[in-house]
Amino acid sequence: MASFSLGKYVPFKTPIHKMDPRVKVAALIFLMVAVFLSYGSYTMTFTVMGALALLILILMLVSKTSILKFLKSLKSLWFMIIFLLIIYIVMPRTTGSLTPAFQIKGYQFYWESFLDAGRILLRLVMMIALSMILTSTTAPLDLTFALEWYMTPFKLIGFPAHIIAMTISLALRFIPTILEDVDRIMKAQTSRGVDFEHGGFFKKIKAIISMIIPLFVSAFVRSDELANAMECRGYDPNGKRTRYKKLSFRVGDFFALLFVACVLAGSIYITASGFDLYALLGVSVL
Amino acid sequence: MSIVFSNVFHTYGLKSPFAFNALDDVNLTLEEGKFIAIVGRTGSGKSTLVQHMNALLKPTQGKVVINEWINSSDKKERTKKLAGLRKDVGMVFQFPEYQLFEDSVIKDVAFGPMNFGVKEKEATEFAKEALSRVGLDESFYERSPFQLSGGEKRKVAIAGILAMSPKILVVDEPTAGLDPQASKEMMSLFRTVLESGTTIILVSHDMDIVAEYADEVIVMESGQVKKQCKPEELFGIALQEYSLDKPHTYAFAESLRQKGIDIQSKSLKNVNELALAIKEKLNG
Numbered sequence: 001m002a003s004f005s006l007g008k009y010v011p012f013k014t015p016i017h018k019m020d021p022r023v024k025v026a027a028l029i030f031l032m033v034a035v036f037l038s039y040g041s042y043t044m045t046f047t048v049m050g051a052l053a054l055l056i057l058i059l060m061l062v063s064k065t066s067i068l069k070f071l072k073s074l075k076s077l078w079f080m081i082i083f084l085l086i087i088y089i090v091m092p093r094t095t096g097s098l099t100p101a102f103q104i105k106g107y108q109f110y111w112e113s114f115l116d117a118g119r120i121l122l123r124l125v126m127m128i129a130l131s132m133i134l135t136s137t138t139a140p141l142d143l144t145f146a147l148e149w150y151m152t153p154f155k156l157i158g159f160p161a162h163i164i165a166m167t168i169s170l171a172l173r174f175i176p177t178i179l180e181d182v183d184r185i186m187k188a189q190t191s192r193g194v195d196f197e198h199g200g201f202f203k204k205i206k207a208i209i210s211m212i213i214p215l216f217v218s219a220f221v222r223s224d225e226l227a228n229a230m231e232c233r234g235y236d237p238n239g240k241r242t243r244y245k246k247l248s249f250r251v252g253d254f255f256a257l258l259f260v261a262c263v264l265a266g267s268i269y270i271t272a273s274g275f276d277l278y279a280l281l282g283v284s285v286l
Numbered sequence: 287m288s289i290v291f292s293n294v295f296h297t298y299g300l301k302s303p304f305a306f307n308a309l310d311d312v313n314l315t316l317e318e319g320k321f322i323a324i325v326g327r328t329g330s331g332k333s334t335l336v337q338h339m340n341a342l343l344k345p346t347q348g349k350v351v352i353n354e355w356i357n358s359s360d361k362k363e364r365t366k367k368l369a370g371l372r373k374d375v376g377m378v379f380q381f382p383e384y385q386l387f388e389d390s391v392i393k394d395v396a397f398g399p400m401n402f403g404v405k406e407k408e409a410t411e412f413a414k415e416a417l418s419r420v421g422l423d424e425s426f427y428e429r430s431p432f433q434l435s436g437g438e439k440r441k442v443a444i445a446g447i448l449a450m451s452p453k454i455l456v457v458d459e460p461t462a463g464l465d466p467q468a469s470k471e472m473m474s475l476f477r478t479v480l481e482s483g484t485t486i487i488l489v490s491h492d493m494d495i496v497a498e499y500a501d502e503v504i505v506m507e508s509g510q511v512k513k514q515c516k517p518e519e520l521f522g523i524a525l526q527e528y529s530l531d532k533p534h535t536y537a538f539a540e541s542l543r544q545k546g547i548d549i550q551s552k553s554l555k556n557v558n559e560l561a562l563a564i565k566e567k568l569n570g
Binding site: 192194 | 303377384446447
């Protein structure tokens with residue numbers, strides 16, 4: 001299960017690791033919005049997106065997020081990426097002007113399709129990079145605390161934010177445990193001659209069944225034991241809970257928030273005003 | 287079938303902040319036909335060590351040679367097809383009852399041999415034989431493994447490995463969580479398996495069992511083999527340095543010695559030998 005490395009928390013001590021998880025969640029959302037806005041002309045779009053990509057790259061370097069792991073996680077998405085690119089290139093958009101590029105067997109391709117495909121690819125890559133920065137610098141529990149904090153206002157209308165948060169944190173807590181189970185069961189069945197990597201369709205199905213059934217059995221046993229243990233320690237879903245770790249908002253967090261808010265405000269301004277640096281300078285590229 | 291470890295390292299989480307040497311330059315030769323116990327505290331690398339014996343884990347450095355099979359860190363050197371190795375080195379994991387999945391006991395036990403290409407009819411024969419060896423009679427054949435008690439489940443799981451007729455049987459903590467009677471039965475089962483010519487490699491924390499059954503003990507500590515010797519030699523010396531307990535028989539003899547009764551016996555495998563040693567001392 002070594003492939004499950006996407007966004008796993010890595011305990012370094014960088015400024016980004018030390019940030020308040022609530023600020024990190026907000027920053028992620030702000031930057032994501034900036035990534036997904038459209039910026040008028042293609043030149044302007046790619047300029048702004050290039051700037052954002054540079055910012056994300058700097059963030060990755062500062063937070064010591066492994067670029068290698070990032071590329072690996074992209075590798076596992078190659079199918080989706082190729083699918084998207086083909087859709088964009090084969091089916092040109094119907095609005096706006098199109099510049100013919102070339103023809104293959106009478107089928108017309110347009111330059112704009114390639115640019116659109118490139119834009120969506122860039123957005124996707126940046127989105128993955130951003131979420132990876134968040135998850136690799138924030139411990140899962142801190143992340144759930146942040147989510148719970150954001151859900152607090154909904155408590156007023158009777159939304160069980162703390163129960164949801166507990167469920168999420170339990171689920172997150174058990175991901176590594178279940179992966180360990182998977183590993184253990186796979187090894188046990190491999191010892192009994194099951195081959196998880198080779199073999200035809202039916203052999204693979206049988207191999208997977210030999211793993212899934214024991215996995216379910218142990219997951220149910222575990223959840224039963226967990227429920228009992230929580231009950232024995234007096235867990236009351238509706239009780240008021242205190243925190244071992246208090247979230248704290250520091251000066252650095254304020255500046256970080258201010259910075260991403262400025263980035264977002266800037267990008268919204270560019271979108272809304274149709275600001276075009278190249279038109280202003282009188283240069284035309286495309 | 288002998289197993290030879292040469293300069294084996296195994297590092298978990300290589301090139302990450304979690305990197306940890308579970309095996310640290312292990313050199314070891316395990317001879318065939320013996321009952322070999324591997325002891326050491328939790329986290330000393332016992333389980334990692336045994337998983338190299340049927341190539342579930344690959345060394346990050348060094349190589350393990352198991353007869354004609356080579357499990358090496360070097361891909362070119364490593365034997366390509368490892369299925370035969372898995373058949374010859376049967377591995378019973380800790381709490382093996384969690385690997386059961388078929389809808390009947392007999393099918394689950396026959397699952398192993400069938401994976402190694404034995405025909406269904408023959409595999410069922412092997413399964414019946416293995417089940418009778420672990421002491422489960424015909425009434426169990428068609429029952430669901432999930433209806434059985436914990437001890438019975440474990441027997442089924444062990445039968446599942448025995449049905450593959452391995453030449454080396456590796457068992458990890460087979461008596462954990464069993465009552466004393468059941469652990470005794472379990473251990474005498476392994477003794478009969480040994481007598482039929484299978485090498486037994488046992489990972490255990492229970493020094494009484496090690497003293498009674500093992501021909502040879504390997505002491506592991508922080509990923510290294512600290513000692514390989516006969517059990518009486520290990521239990522004769524100060525065990526504290528490996529943070530291991532003395533078996534009850536040796537502890538009793540030690541206690542007698544402190545009270546002034548020195549028993550002249552090297553081997554105290556079980557209560558019987560202890561009683562004999564005391565009798566000898568009393569008589570003369």
